Amino acid sequence: MSNSSTLSNGNGDDLRSPLIPKQPKKVTMDQMLEKYCGEFGWWQFRHFVLTSLAWALEGIHTMVMIFADREPGWRCSTNRCDSTGKSVCGLEPGSWEWLGGSASSTVSEFGLICGQKYKVGLVQSLFFAGCLIGAGVFGHLSDSKMGRKGSLTIVCILNATFGCLTAFSSDYWTYTLFRVLSGFSTGGTGLCAFVLATEPVGQSWRGVAGMSTFYFFSIGIAVVSAIAYFFQMWRSLYIASSVPSVMLVIFVLPFIHESPRWCLVRGKVDEAMKIMHKIAKSNGKHLPEGIVLALDSEVNDNDDVPNSQSKSNEAQNGSILDVLRLPLTRFRLFLAVAINFFSSVVYFGLSLNVVNLGTNLYLNVALNAVAEMPAYLLTALVLDRLGRKPLAIWTMWFSGIFCLAGSLMKGDGTWKVVRVVCGVLGIFGMAGTYNLLFVYSMELFPTVVRNAALGCATQASQMGAILAPLVVVLGGGIPFAVFAACGFAGGLLVIYLPETLNRPLYDTMAGMEEAEAEKPSILS
Secondary structure (H helix, E strand, C coil), X not given: CCCCCCCECCCCCECCCCCCCCCCEEECHHHHHHHHHCCCCHXXXXXXXXXXXXXXXXXXXXXHHHHHCCCCCEEEXXXXXXXXXXXXXXXXXXXXXXXXXXXXXXXXXXXXXXXXXXXXXXXXXXXXXXXXXXXXXXXXXXXXXCHHHHHHHHHHHHHHHHHHHHXXXXXXXXXXXXXXXXXXXXXHHHHHHHHHHHCCCCHHHHHHHHHHHHHHHHHHHHHHXXXXXXXXXXXXXXXXXXXXXXXXXXXCHHHCCCCHHHHHHCCCHHHHHHHHHHXXXXXXXCCCCCEEECCCCCCCCCCCCCHHHCCCCXXXXXXXXXXXXXXXXHHHHHHHHHHHHHHHHHHHHHHHHHHHCCCCHHHHHHHHHHHHHHHHHHHHHHHHHHCHHHHHHHHHHHHHHHHXXXXXXXXXXXXXXXXXXXXXXXXXXXXXXXXXXXXXHHHHCCHHHHHHHHHHHHHHHHHHHHHHHHHHCCCCCHHHHHHHHHHHHHHHHHXXXXXXXXXXXXXXXXXXXXXXCCCCCCCC
């Protein structure tokens, strides 16, 4: 008989096998990505690009108002008209006409001039009010049973639907209603896309990936500028600008996976593991047997708790109330809300203020979009070197300085060019802040409440965006002065936030609270 023959008890059982089967090794999502699957390989790159295309939709549906609600040029049509003035308010009705016809914009078709001019700022503010509501609703839904991908699918379908319906508005108030509904869906687009795109990315790449999502937003602004150049009638513009949403739903969303982090916190460990195996295979890695995902609150180096005792198979629920109950997260939330508000006032205010600069509208919008891209690149390059906190402070103050300079520039000619430059540099700085805050805010809260907290921060951004059009209609140097004050105030508040560079992306409130308790202060 061979010495290698198997020892048995007569029933065929191997007596050398352990009586208790070896338990799988539990690791967190970040650990699995770093050690076995790859933090940012081909799978994450493809998933990131496809998901972030939704950001272009947000840029399109937001900035289309600049062109649809513009005030066209006019000319005299009779001898009773005095063309030397800058306004038609004092002219006799019927003595002048709009260039391009009354259907060229909502302003000319609905008569939003003179005493009705406030309605332009009103409809734009109400759009952002819709964004505020949508951010809260879809932030909650994407954390719940609907998930990140399900919520993103719904908002993209609604974007296309409401965008097309807007083109058939019969009057100003119908137009306003559809713009509010468009804002409702748009408010959830970037939020859902951002979290879905960045959650499968490893810790060392998360900051760069998060900052890069806003390239797509800027691309969307440039795209809508090009669309508006070819479709200068406002009704055809709204239909044409809704086509990209339809294309994304049909040709992109079917190839996007759900977030494995969301699957984990919802108790769908098997589904999360299937996605992780796909990530490893696509990245040329190998995920060995005996490795299983677990929540960060369950994992430590010396604990191998059997799966039957694990909470990973139970759905972990969280809401904004949980964020408010914990002093640590409550303090962070209040700061994030205020900072996002100030940042949004400046960013959207400078974007919309191009109508007051008296230069080529299409070129200015495209120029602002192009100016944002170097800001994203620069902040992404130094994000992991300087840290989130100092970068947020200095980009806000950089923008504030040039907004202050713009408020002091009076007159036409050379000063008009200087104001344009101040506006471009102001949006350069605030664009860097605006997308940095998404990364920063995401890292401040655990997965179980991340979208709910981000929803609140996004709602604060929409509140700032609601205020921005009302500031812009004041004209003169007032908008620049308000934007400067907001930039300086926001930078001061960032000082009180903690640095999140090289900190884990926590899954649960308990896991984050336990880790943060080891730090001497939440302000460190």
